[in-house]
Amino acid sequence: MVDQSELKYTHEHEWVALEGDVATIGITAYAAEKLGDVVYVDLPEVGTTVASGRTVGEVESTKSVGELFAPLDGEVVEVNDDVTSSPELVNSDPFGDGWLIRVRLSDPTAADSLLTADEYAGLIGE
Amino acid sequence: MSDRLSPLHRIHEDAGASFTDFAGWRMPVRYSSELAEHHAVRTAAGLFDLSHMGEVVVLGAQAAEALDYAVSGRMSALEEGRAKYTLLLADDGGVLDDLIVYRTGADRFLVVANASNRELVASELARRADGFDAQVFDESDDVALIALQGPKSPEILAEVEGLDVTDLEGLRYYRFARGSFRGHEVLVARTGYTGENGFELFLAPEAAPELWEAIAETGAGSGLLPAGLAARDTLRLEAGMPLYGSELSRAIRPAQAGLARTVDLTKEDFVGRLGVEPPADAPVLVGLAAEGRRAARAGYPVLADAEGGDPIGEVTSGALSPTLGHPIAMAYVPPAVSAAGTQLFVDVRGTRIPASVVALPFYKREA
Numbered sequence: 001m002v003d004q005s006e007l008k009y010t011h012e013h014e015w016v017a018l019e020g021d022v023a024t025i026g027i028t029a030y031a032a033e034k035l036g037d038v039v040y041v042d043l044p045e046v047g048t049t050v051a052s053g054r055t056v057g058e059v060e061s062t063k064s065v066g067e068l069f070a071p072l073d074g075e076v077v078e079v080n081d082d083v084t085s086s087p088e089l090v091n092s093d094p095f096g097d098g099w100l101i102r103v104r105l106s107d108p109t110a111a112d113s114l115l116t117a118d119e120y121a122g123l124i125g126e
Numbered sequence: 127m128s129d130r131l132s133p134l135h136r137i138h139e140d141a142g143a144s145f146t147d148f149a150g151w152r153m154p155v156r157y158s159s160e161l162a163e164h165h166a167v168r169t170a171a172g173l174f175d176l177s178h179m180g181e182v183v184v185l186g187a188q189a190a191e192a193l194d195y196a197v198s199g200r201m202s203a204l205e206e207g208r209a210k211y212t213l214l215l216a217d218d219g220g221v222l223d224d225l226i227v228y229r230t231g232a233d234r235f236l237v238v239a240n241a242s243n244r245e246l247v248a249s250e251l252a253r254r255a256d257g258f259d260a261q262v263f264d265e266s267d268d269v270a271l272i273a274l275q276g277p278k279s280p281e282i283l284a285e286v287e288g289l290d291v292t293d294l295e296g297l298r299y300y301r302f303a304r305g306s307f308r309g310h311e312v313l314v315a316r317t318g319y320t321g322e323n324g325f326e327l328f329l330a331p332e333a334a335p336e337l338w339e340a341i342a343e344t345g346a347g348s349g350l351l352p353a354g355l356a357a358r359d360t361l362r363l364e365a366g367m368p369l370y371g372s373e374l375s376r377a378i379r380p381a382q383a384g385l386a387r388t389v390d391l392t393k394e395d396f397v398g399r400l401g402v403e404p405p406a407d408a409p410v411l412v413g414l415a416a417e418g419r420r421a422a423r424a425g426y427p428v429l430a431d432a433e434g435g436d437p438i439g440e441v442t443s444g445a446l447s448p449t450l451g452h453p454i455a456m457a458y459v460p461p462a463v464s465a466a467g468t469q470l471f472v473d474v475r476g477t478r479i480p481a482s483v484v485a486l487p488f489y490k491r492e493a
Binding site: 033036037039040042058060062063065088091 | 144155156159160161164356359360419420421423445446448475
């Protein structure tokens with residue numbers, strides 16, 4: 001279980017857990033709750049180069065479609081096949097088993113520019 | 127504009143519901159999981175708050191005649207205690223709203239309208255009743271509406287303490303009965319918008335919280351869940367039922383939506399009669415079924431071919447069907463490609479996904 005206060009966050013309601021130069025990325029509980037029951041997750045292939053702010057996938061619920069944005073520049077090194085086959089993990093454990101992709105960052109220090117837990121809490125009004 | 131709140135709002139808040147703004151109302155979109163709520167309605171029961179819907183009463187010696195003129199069907203032929211699905215048409219035959227009309231007396235009808243069209247329906251009915259011995263009252267603010275839907279609805283409703291309805295077991299589809307709940311009048315109708323067996327209960331707003339809690343408590347052991355608008359939408363989609371604003375609009379003639387049967391052309395005169403027949407090449411509503419998990423959604427283009435060509439139609443509603451497990455959608459397409467089995471394509475955010483025309487409804491409960 002990750003410590004949510006240690007994570008970085010984005011304005012697109014994604015969380016980023018940094019370990020060395022690899023970032024694990026998912027969507028926040030707030031985003032999952034807003035989407036509703038997630039029924040389809042489309043993730044990029046391993047090896048895909050991603051650029052900060054660009055769409056790299058989709059998280060789709062019965063009611064709406066959310067885009068997955070790359071929070072930082074880098075290369076996809078792992079994707080969570082479990083959420084592809086069991087999209088409901090995004091709702092049941094958004095900060096754990098519902099993680100989406102791992103990206104090797106071109107510049108790990110760029111993560112400093114993301115929101116802190118407190119800043120994100122302010123963004124969603126908590 | 128501040129949102130209107132249902133008389134059940136406090137109960138929904140206490141239940142942890144998420145809310146959405148719907149036609150000026152703040153209504154529950156889901157309580158926990160819209161999929162769980164959807165499945166509960168298909169396998170057990172779901173409880174819906176529909177207090178946002180409009181209730182308009184038409185009353186008077188010529189109420190039936192006034193309605194015959196005002197709506198598409200023949201309401202004068204409706205027997206007391208029965209309900210009928212009908213349409214409010216514009217002069218040019220376009221659909222202004224779809225309605226359920228309940229004949230509550232020889233000279234009295236209850237017209238249930240979509241929340242978004244409540245004012246329009248009330249004012250149009252009043253205008254059209256002018257010249258008849260009939261009066262129109264918008265009673266929406268004085269009526270709450272609770273729907274209990276799902277195969278276990280009859281046994282749950284029969285067990286609700288304090289609810290007294292004559293011959294509930296004998297109540298057939300599209301009929302209603304009068305009853306009482308702890309001193310309050312209740313109209314219990316076997317109608318609904320989910321494709322399941324179920325009931326809609328009309329009563330005074332002040333009595334609604336108590337009835338809601340009594341039904342929820344009675345049904346809890348049977349798997350009943352409170353259900354929000356998200357589940358209601360996927361349920362009605364599976365049942366092939368049109369939604370005003372999606373499948374129905376001012377620009378659509380009834381026959382295009384497969385609703386020609388709701389228009390009684392043998393009536394002498396009614397509003398919309400002259401324009402009610404669409405041109406032969408007007409788009410028609412079809413069901414589309416696809417494989418995989420990516421759903422077509424409202425507004426997505428429908429195409430004839432896997433590559434190239436301009437869109438030939440547009441999706442009006444779509445979702446990954448919770449019951450069937452594959453994507454379903456409704457769309458308007460040209461009549462030439464509307465036959466069941468026709469292979470079409472939907473542009474799902476840049477990817478063309480094959481979709482077959484299928485007969486509606488997608489889901490039909492076992493009789």
